[in-house]
Amino acid sequence: MEKLNVDCLILIFNELKAEIRNKYLYSCLLVNREWSHLVVPILWANPEYLNNESKKKFCNTIVSCLPPSLKQLLFDNDIRLPSTIFSKSLTFNYISFFKYLHAKIINNIIEFVFEKEITKSIDFLEKRKFLEQEIYKLLISQCKNVRYLDWNTSLPLQSFPGAQTCFSKLCSIDVNLKHVNSNNLYELAQICRDIKMLSINNYSQDIPGLISLIDAQRDLQGVTFSSHNMKKKGNFKELGRAIARKSCTIKHLTLYNSIGVISHSFLTSLINLTYLMVSNNGGIYDETKEIVEFKKYLENSNFPNLCSIEMGNNLSCFKELAILIEKTKGEIEDVQVFCNFAENTGILVQAISNRCPNIQFLSTYIGINDLIYVETLLKNCKGLIRLYLDNADEIYDIGDKLLGILAKFSPESLTNIGISGNWKYTIDAFTNFLESYRGRKLTSFDINGYYGEPMVAITTEHINVIRKYYNEEIVESSNILDSYSY
Structure with a gap:
């Protein structure tokens, strides 16, 4: 058998999808010495996701990698390393393979070392800080x-x-601006010029060092704002201007709980945006001045290349999103909108039907008069894969009509469907809908709002119908059945 060269092997290993890479690469370790030397750096590049058993082995290996001089330094500072660490030198310097530095990895190592000594005493906190510093120094x-x-x-x-x-x-x-100061960010800006994705957490004021870091980047493509202090408000004019200066390159924007905290005037400058995600969970519920301002900026923005939209709870922006979608080139593939007080839902579904022929995933709320738009949606959007339709806790008598439309007009590609647990469905309509999928299967059929407890519309008889089609392998999965024995 002809031997694959090293470059081909590395390419194959790196191209494996993340969710299956580790599973197969562990087997590759055992093939021979050459394969082992190729695989180990890939496995250790990003060791973030570990179960409890693997976490202990990982921490033990890392602590075993500490050089004798550092072990002695820790001992001199009254930090005792676990007796489980390896006494012999390791085959690899595993630390040198890290490409991802996660704070929780360092925290895991610290907890491993101090497993039997965790207290809130000043002495312990000082030792913990010293160990954290030395681990970071070693890694860097x-x-x-x-x-x-x-x-x-x-x-x-x-x-x-x-x-x-x-x-x-x-x-x-x-x-995390709760810990990182302006001077640190300014100095990092002298080192880093190629940051593509920047996530800013716990901002509370304009920080010159952060502005410098943003300005220094040559191809900043994505920005995430996240705030946990909903009472802290500011103008952040310089931060907004810095983002606007990168409008030619920024394509991804994520906003967590930022409405009412900062101004979003920079939105209108992001003409090349392809992904927009906004979540106001735990934030402002009422139509305050800040939300009205945000909706105004959203409505006046123009994102012609937009491909994906996700709008979280507490933001009723259906009308503004519809206007935004009407101004796109029609390349949107994913729209997820969740709101407990929905208005103008039909306008959004209508806009998607008209301007999003390539949409694959849609989750939205609909009202009692919106079924005509759902029918048009199914007729126009032939590539739809997942459709989740919910409502704002209103009990509508439209369930049978909706199921009839889904049964008659669903495209072949539509294999993931979710419907509200508040709407009323007769058993005949339920059966006829599921029967319409005989021969092509429903990958999933979920009842939105179902958490294992009785609902208005879903009875034991409905559950039995779903179980029948599950047993006949027409429905592959359903959250309704998750709480029951198959």
Whole structure:
């Protein structure tokens, strides 16, 4: 058998999808020494997702990698390493393979070392901070070309030895401004020029260092704003201007709980946006001045290349989104809109029917008069894969009509469907709808709002109908059946 060269093997290993990569790469470790040396760096590049058993093994390996000089330094500072660490030198310097520095990885290592000593005493907190500092120093000195940094510490990571090499190729960063100060960000801006994805957490004021970091980037493509202090408000004029200056490159925008905290005047400048996600969970419910202002900026924006929209709870923006969609080139593939007090729902569905022929995924609320738009949607959008239709806790007598429309007009591609648990459905309509999928299958059929408890519209008889079609392999899964024995 002809031997694959190293470059081909590396390409194959890296091209494996993330969700299956580790499963297969662990087997590849056992093929031979050459394969093992190729696979280990890939496995250790991003060791974020570990179960409890793997987490302990991982931490034990990392602590075993500590050089003798650092082990002695920790001992001199009254930090005792676990007896489980390996006494012999390891085959690889696993730390050097890290490409993703997650704060929780460092926290896991610290908890592993102090497993039997966790207290709130000042002495312990000082030892914990010292260990955190030394681990970061070790990682930064040995890791080259880190791709992702989760900066959730007050430590000046950018000034540690090796930071220039470690962070020069950084392309994604999460910054928690509760811990990271302006000077640290300014100094990082002198190192990093190629950050593509920037996540800003806990902002409370304009920070010059953050502005410098944004301005220094040559191809900033995505920005996430996240605030947990809903009472803190500010203008953030300089931050907004900095984002606007990057309007030619920014394509992804995510806003978590930022309405009422900052002004969103920069929205109208983001003409190349392809992805927009807004969530106001735990935020303002009433139609305040800040929400009215946000909706105004949204309505006046123009995102012709928009492909995906997600709008979270507490924002009734159906009309504004419809206007936004009407101004696009028709390339939208995904729309997810959730709101407990929905108005103008039909306008949104109508806009999607008219302007989104390639849409694949749609989740939205609809009202009692919107079924005509649902029918048009199914006729016009032949690539629809997933459709979830819900309502704002209103009990409508439209269930049978909706199921009839779905049975008659659903395109072949539509295999994931969710409907409201508040609407009324007769058993005949339920049966006829599921029967219409005989021969092509429903990958999933969910009842929105169902959490394992009785609902207005769904009875034991309805559940039995779903179970019948599940047993006949026409329905592959349903949240209704998850709480019951199949």
